[in-house]
Amino acid sequence: MIHSAITGTGSCLPERVVTNQELEEMVDTTDEWIRERTGILQRHIAGEKETTASMGAKAAREALDAAGLAPDDVDMIVLATTTPDRIFPSTACHIQRELGTPVCPAFDVQAVCSGFIYGLDIARRFIATGGGGTVLVIGSEVLSRIVDWSDRSTCVLFGDGAGAVVLQARDEPGILSTHLHADGRYDHLLQVSPEVNGAFIEMKGNEVFRMAVNTLGRIVDETLEANQMDRHEVDWLVPHQANHRIIAATARKLDLPMERVVVTVDQHGNTSAASVPLALNQAVRDGRIQSGDVLMLEAFGGGFTWGSALIRY
Numbered sequence: 001m002i003h004s005a006i007t008g009t010g011s012c013l014p015e016r017v018v019t020n021q022e023l024e025e026m027v028d029t030t031d032e033w034i035r036e037r038t039g040i041l042q043r044h045i046a047g048e049k050e051t052t053a054s055m056g057a058k059a060a061r062e063a064l065d066a067a068g069l070a071p072d073d074v075d076m077i078v079l080a081t082t083t084p085d086r087i088f089p090s091t092a093c094h095i096q097r098e099l100g101t102p103v104c105p106a107f108d109v110q111a112v113c114s115g116f117i118y119g120l121d122i123a124r125r126f127i128a129t130g131g132g133g134t135v136l137v138i139g140s141e142v143l144s145r146i147v148d149w150s151d152r153s154t155c156v157l158f159g160d161g162a163g164a165v166v167l168q169a170r171d172e173p174g175i176l177s178t179h180l181h182a183d184g185r186y187d188h189l190l191q192v193s194p195e196v197n198g199a200f201i202e203m204k205g206n207e208v209f210r211m212a213v214n215t216l217g218r219i220v221d222e223t224l225e226a227n228q229m230d231r232h233e234v235d236w237l238v239p240h241q242a243n244h245r246i247i248a249a250t251a252r253k254l255d256l257p258m259e260r261v262v263v264t265v266d267q268h269g270n271t272s273a274a275s276v277p278l279a280l281n282q283a284v285r286d287g288r289i290q291s292g293d294v295l296m297l298e299a300f301g302g303g304f305t306w307g308s309a310l311i312r313y
């Protein structure tokens with residue numbers, strides 16, 4: 001069995017920051033409502049020239065640098081995104097061209113907010129079966145282009161950005177386990193359906209919230225059980241950043257104080273597939289996450305899809 005480990009992380013955030021106060025000018029909302037209900041203070045929004053591919057490539061370059069590798073070393077590119085630049089070719093292929101990697105598999109994964117965890121799972125299995133020793137797993141989103149900026153119930157929630165990791169073959173794990181799920185019976189609760197609403201995000205927030213809290217609680221148990229680990233052995237929770245209250249509920253389930261939870265939702269909003277790698281990169285670069293720490297990564301999103309990864313960093 002070939003194990004794999006994260007050996008580099010990177011990110012890219014658009015320069016333009018949109019505060020809650022700016023949104024107060026656009027829709028019938030208040031900074032107070034957004035802070036209290038979501039924990040969000042601001043979000044980054046892509047400029048005209050920024051794309052899912054350009055941000056993904058930047059984050060990937062940073063992750064390769066951190067791992068001490070070059071694009072030549074890459075054996076596969078997996079891009080998790082809900083906002084591909086075109087219907088086809090895949091945005092992963094654009095990233096491959098921008099990076100100038102050798103010919104290798106490159107494809108997009110669509111599992112909405114859980115996409116990065118899905119990508120990590122695919123990459124670790126590719127490495128485990130001898131497909132190659134170095135994989136880029138990227139999450140990149142320009143959600144601002146599928147947000148209805150006149151709908152206050154959704155436009156305050158989302159942001160743009162990209163995060164990336166390099167996964168490399170190792171003798172010791174690394175990735176201890178990954179867990180993926182989907183249940184299509186709930187597809188209508190969180191969707192972009194061109195024929196229904198003109199290709200904008202539509203969400204039954206309340207119902208999604210309840211499902212997210214319950215489901216993430218269950219997947220935490222599943223992940224610990226699979227590794228015969230006690231919740232107190234987890235050093236860091238690196239959650240999907242949709243809502244501070246959902247994150248806090250999962251932290252309580254793990255009996256983790258909030259100082260042991262990586263929170264970026266206040267600065268980034270919900271960046272869907274980019275949110276977990278963006279949070280991971282932040283806590284690695286500011287020195288909170290140290291070699292040997294046990295990390296619980298989890299995500300929940302449209303589909304519904306959900307997933308987790310337990311990692312010894």
Ligand code: UT7
Pocket residue numbers: 028029030033034037038113152153154156204205206207208209212241242243246270272300301302
């Ligand atoms: O990333 C994928 C997964 N996504 C999630 O996990 C998101 C899950 N859902 C949520 O985070 C929360 O449900 C929201 C933040 C979206 C909404 O919070 P909530 O506490 O569930 O509020 P609500 O939808 O029940 O709305 C409460 C009130 C409503 O007014 P009435 O009907 O009580 O008079 C809304 O119309 O808040 C109103 N409202 C707003 N008010 C000011 C909704 N959006 C806004 C707004 N500003 N932006």
